[in-house]
Amino acid sequence: MPHLRELGDFLRTQRGALDPETFDLPSHGGRRRVTGLRREEVADMVAISTDYYTRIEQGRLVPSGPVLESLIGVLRLDEDQADYVLSLVDHAAQVQMAPHVTASRARGEKLRVRPQLQTLLDQFTESPAMVLGPRMEVLAWNALAELVYAPFSQLPKNELNYVRLIFTDPRMRELFADWASVARSCVAILRREAAANPADPELAALVGELTIADRDFGRWWAARNVARQDFGTKTMRHPEAGELVLHWEMFRYASAPEQQLVVNVVENGSETQKRLLRLRELAVS
Structure with missing residues (x-):
């Protein structure tokens, strides 16, 4: 088993x-x-x-x-x-x-984002927000998340995975002030999420791909570090907005507990809030 x-x-x-x-x-x-x-x-x-x-x-x-x-x-x-x-x-x-329950049917349900959840994301006009799947797939996002993190809507569907972007996209390595800490956390969270289905072939394919692509990923995955991180703070060096200090909160969605809603929040009146506002204004101008 x-x-x-x-x-x-x-x-x-x-x-x-x-x-x-x-x-x-x-x-x-x-x-x-x-x-x-x-x-x-x-x-x-x-x-x-x-x-x-x-x-x-x-x-x-x-x-x-x-x-x-x-x-x-x-x-x-x-x-x-x-x-x-x-x-x-x-x-x-x-x-x-219940050995008769098939994993393939369950995986399909995990990746379906309800339209109401997308509407909620769009209403976070001052907070970058996204929904991640069980393998850290980027399932949905709002406009500010795309401006801060990556052009998700322009990426092929098979590349829409947060941990894959962290390890394979050079822009992500430059984006985070402490990339190694963010990357290790992603591996630990992915390992923790893998507990539900360690024989998942898509997870195995992702791990195999990233193990070949990045030596650090292979080393950190083999260490079997696990983490359930529900909040934290990260510093980003955005090429247009400058330094951003974002506090993030992760929520499990009751209607689809395998999905995680990640919302970034900033201090009221902070320089980060002002820079996010300018970034949003530049995008619509």
């Missing part, structure tokens, strides 16, 4: 990232052949057999609730990582209960 395979891979990655010295573990009389903790060491701290833990990492077994909670503690997972692990187990259980 793909969710269990991803769970095992994730646990193995986290196990390998831990420093044995912080656990005061014995050296066993020689150099360690593996980085991080050994399987038997994790199993011992969780109070399960090595075989039981091995089957978890191999994606062959769903850990019980108490074992999962112990693993979260032993592997020192943060809140986002723990939530990711629990989501994988929940999704695996749902697939077992």
Whole structure:
């Protein structure tokens, strides 16, 4: 089951990232052949057999609730990582209960934006806003988002993906003052969203494409960092408007929870607000 395979891979990655010295573990009389903790060491701290833990990492077994909670503690997972692990187990259980539900039908629903939501975007006349899909597809946007980020309406449909633009469009690298931080966050968010469908062929194709296109993406994806970021602040160096400091908020759309409404807001009376207003005026003049 793909969710269990991803769970095992994730646990193995986290196990390998831990420093044995912080656990005061014995050296066993020689150099360690593996980085991080050994399987038997994790199993011992969780109070399960090595075989039981091995089957978890191999994606062959769903850990019980108490074992999962112990693993979260032993592997020192943060809140986002723990939530990711629990989501994988929940999704695996749902697939077992309803294996007849096809992923292709669900994916089609995820990408359909209701006209009323587009109307809402257009009413944000002072805030760049967009709707992202489960693989960070740019599904809808307002006029100011297109002026600030990229000419979405001029791009081919297969290029309308936020994380793809971040890693492959040179303009995006110049746009963000701290591009690396933005890019790492995109990878972490994409990894977190992938929990719902780790076997998604379109996600696999996107990851494969970006792994080849950008070495940093491949390295950050392999690290299996996950994040559920709902707000933040970013500084942009817009070629026409100048420096923009945007606070962003992300909302889940109740009618389509796989879609994310991202709204950028600015401080009233700030220089950024004035620059956005001038940018909008230039576009319509």
